[in-house]
Amino acid sequence: MAAVALKPKLLIPAHPNDLDRKRIERALKARKRYRYVEPCVLPVNDGYHIQSPCCSRNIDKDGGIVDVALVCHDAANGMWKLFWKDHDKRVWELHSVHQRLTAVLDELNADPERIFWQ
Template identity: 65%
Template sequence: MNAAVLRRGVGGLAAHPNEFDRKRIERAIRSRKRYRYVSPRVKTVTGGYLIESPCCSRNIDPEGGTIDVALIHYDAQSAIWQLFRKDHVTKAWELHSVHQRLDAVTNELNEDSERLFWQ
């Protein structure tokens, strides 16, 4: 994935990632429908946020190690949020959807009816 051009906020700081939105994502995914018994982590990455979680299903990692769940990226040029899912076979991120608001991203991530994220 290419690095995004980050919009600069007050004081020259990048708009994303930031601690406020990282915490919002962290709180929002507590309402997920799948794998509620694990404790995922939300990390900041260039232009967005990475969600990782222990692989309790052992579908991806037979050892139960930490796997990538989702990548949330903010595209400052178009002012949209991009939600990526991990193809664990190819180890590549795939664009899943785009949204105008962060809460729409976390709602989709929490629903995950097709088990594309919480595997």
Template identity: 65%
Template sequence: MNAAVMKKVAAGLIPHPNELDRKRIERGLSSRRHYRYVSPSVTPVRGGYLIESPCCSHNIDKNGGRIDVALIHYDAVSGIWKLFWKNHARGIWEFYSIYHRLTSAVDELNTDPERLFWQ
């Protein structure tokens, strides 16, 4: 990990969430493959970002309400991004993968090859 990140962690400064990366995620989601006709939201949460979207398929919410799509968490100690998907049947977040760059996590979320995120 680079020295600047270590200094921030040691000083107690949490690098995420921040408005710049929240906007980057928001813009990045415009190139997703699934549910292109809805407007997802990106909300700052402790250590990362929560992505929610209206459920137009009605698979999860029969009324088409907002559902959890993904959770992107930054591990300040290791400098990696962790991507989680929502197991709606069990009501829990499940770990999906790790990434060294935020853009890589957003790219994976956009392609969603296993259709875990955009249900």
């Protein structure tokens, strides 16, 4: 029997991808806060970075673009992690972990404590 040379499989990360990025953009239109600004969803390693103009002037007095959330997919356990930005410390803080992206988006859109949409 002849030996067969196997090619190594290339692992392509599932995230970010354009389908989910657009899904996030559409879902953000249902948010409760700052509905009159248009957020931007950018691809990052293993997820998506959400930014928006700062219309409240709480973070940026000039109304510039600020970080809203970081959504990361943990491929090892199949979970989604939602981070908020501590603008004073300039670090991302873990907010919650979810099994589904829709749960992340529901949390981000509701934002009753104004953690994301400051």
